[in-house]
Amino acid sequence: MILTDLNPSNGMGANCFLVELGPFKLVIDCGINPKEMGVKAMPELHRLEDHRIDLAIVTHCHLDHLGALPVLLKHVPDVEIAMSVPSQMIFTRMLHNSVNVMKRQREEHYIKEYPLYSHDDIDLLAKQVYPIMFGKTKRLQKEGEELEITLYSSGHVVGAAGIELVYKHRRIFFTGDVLFTQQSILNGAKFPKHPVDTLVMETTRGATEADPYYNRNEEVKSLLECINHTLNGGGSVLIPVFAFGRMQEIMNLVHQARLRGDIPISPVFSSGLGMDLADYIDKITKRTELCTFSTKVIREMRVKPVKNLRPGKRVSMPGLYICSSGMMVQHTPSWRVAASLLPFHENTICFVGYCDPDTQGGKLQQTKPGEKFLFEQLKKDFPLRARVRKFDLSGHANRDELMSFALDREPRSVVLTHGDPDARNWFAEAFANAVTQPKVTIPKSFEPCLV
Template sequence: MKFTNLSRGNEIGSNSYLLECGRTNIVLDSGMHPKRDGLDSTPDFPLLRDRMIDTIFVTHSHLDHVGTLPLLQKEHPEADVYMSPETIDLADALLHNSVNVMRSRAIEEEILEYPLFEHYDVEEESKLWLPARTRNRFSVGRDEDPVTAEFFDAGHILGSVGVRLEHDGKSLFYTGDVHFEDQTISMAADFPRDHVDTLVMETTRGASERRPDYTRSSEITRLIDAIEETLERGGAVLIPVFAMGKTQELLTILHGCKQRGLLRDAPLHMGGLSTKMTTIFDRHAATTRRKNKGFRILREVDLQMRRRRDRSPLRPQAGGIYALSSGMMTEKTTSNQFARGFLKNPKNSIIFVGYADPASPAGAILEADRGDQIQLDHRYPAEPLNCDVHRFDFSGHATREELVHFATDVRPKKVVLVHGDTPALDWFQQTLSRELPDSEILIPQPGQALEL
């Protein structure tokens, strides 16, 4: 086997990797970098120009893993594309939304390369996606060099999987994004713990140490306390959330707390892309491995929904809770637009429950002190941060300690570290070199081919 990092940097961005198994060529994921523009946001697909790609595996439907799939498929129409049935539905919705975003940015920011693909590309390429359920072995690749594949629930978001591959007596496991603890909807990853020759592992939280007294239940208690304190003083609560995964987890948490009398019956608003994604989560509520099986958010949760044609700005009302996308408050998203004027009111609170890139508006708010000027959108003046700011740990990624434990369980001969920034990668390389002294711990540089 040979592994090549197609990402353009060692970071969380346009995740994509080439795996050569004899004459069978496999691509693992096809992401789009959320902080780069045009072709610079894509993996280094020119590295594949003279190759025939036999199979593409998509581990889940977040933009940094599936955002350039139509582009890859157009360049390699011969490839079979496999993902879970849930990912098929979510990825289809995400990619159509991505076309809309790229079209808008092409006009407003004069990015000539956008859109990288069109709606008809998504429609045509999605017809070729093949569903594969977890814990079902199947064969891919060329007849003379077949590879056995098997998906395992990764516990990250709905439909997320890790992939085990076997070829010529050798095995490889690719974690994708993984979570080893139960969330409110997603159950903990169901990964095998038997030996593999090569482990390709995410490192997202490698630079982040979780506090020793952390429990999910205590984090929920702290979240509800912060909301109640804000509502008690007559303020409103803004919770920027990712439309896919984090929104559904949060809404289920708040609904459960209301049902148990832990949270008052405050108006709960949802906005942005979240509604469409929640519809898909509900569609799979009774057919997937999950907690709260059969629970349908749009039917059970008392939500304040905006009419589809209502284009007027959403305004905060005292006593309301607003779960709005995007989670990083990117310019032109619902949460960013809503925050203008919201931040300067000292009665309000803004609550973060997921990852925020330091360069994003959400990251700027988290790093700021009260009274600092926040530039939410370059088109408008900065405004003072007078409201309370809270952050809680509801990450969908495994802790670094859990990933180390998994790696020591499967006892790989080689560990390939991906999906992390430099401090995270370095922490894992140092720690695993100590915990697995007989294993080779590798950080693949962009474009570098590693013999496995």
């Protein structure tokens, strides 16, 4: 197999691979880099123009895997696109939101090429997308040869898929973003157990030491205790979350805790895309039974929209704020709420997933109590008096789990993707020290690798 990484930043970000297997050419994922803007955030899709692409496959609906998909059609107009059934139900909603965000950024940052695509482009794209059920093999034929493609649930978010390709008895497996442990609304990954020849794996948490005693339920318990303590003390809690997946998971956990009496019945606030996606995930639950989320959770908690915030001033009603974005990107609801909670000692900000160190969320985690925290776009700083706590409820498997999954598959060749250089290097070293010592490849942007 020849694999070419089309992501210009070569780290995490605009995930997009060209995969060549005999006569077959596939594109896997077509994302945008959340840390960049304009064309710099995009994979270099013009490099696909000389290829006849047989199929594009999207592993899941986070924008670092999906966000550039409408632009793919401008370079490879007639390409067919496959994704899991839940992803097919949700991807247009994610992309329409992305158009709105780009329109806003065009005004705020004068990015003249934004939006990179229109709402109409998404409607056109939708006609070229078809769903594949988990575990059902799709066969492509070309020049008398056959390629088998099977998607398996990867646990990370609703609809997220690992991809198995079989060509001439060679088995290649792409993990996509993966979580092996069960969440309250979604089972962990259900990957095949048989050996593979080539394993292309994510490495998101490679630079983070895994706690051998880690237990997700204990972590949930600690989060709930922290919420309980803060609300009972008259303070507010902010949980910054990704709109897709994490928000609905946290809502569900909070709802269950309220029913059990583990946390007080207090106002719950949220807003934006995540509330809308809750409706979609409710529908996916009803139609596919691939997750277990109901909007009843939101109705019973009487979730209210976030409004009337003034930076540096206390919120008018204390409560629990479950708001996107997870990394507190500027101008998002979680960032705005933080500007009202952070200067007051009675409040707590609870991070539940990964924050890039360059984002406002990442910087807040590095701020010591009493130090001033700068809200960059507001050009205002406030002293950090609220508690900042971190809970490991990540949507990604830890490095030990991934290593043991990888070694059990006995691959001859491993490709390390979707991670910062430190994260990939940790895995490279771990494989070098393993008994089987597979060939390890860390792809460089635009350089075809034989794997």
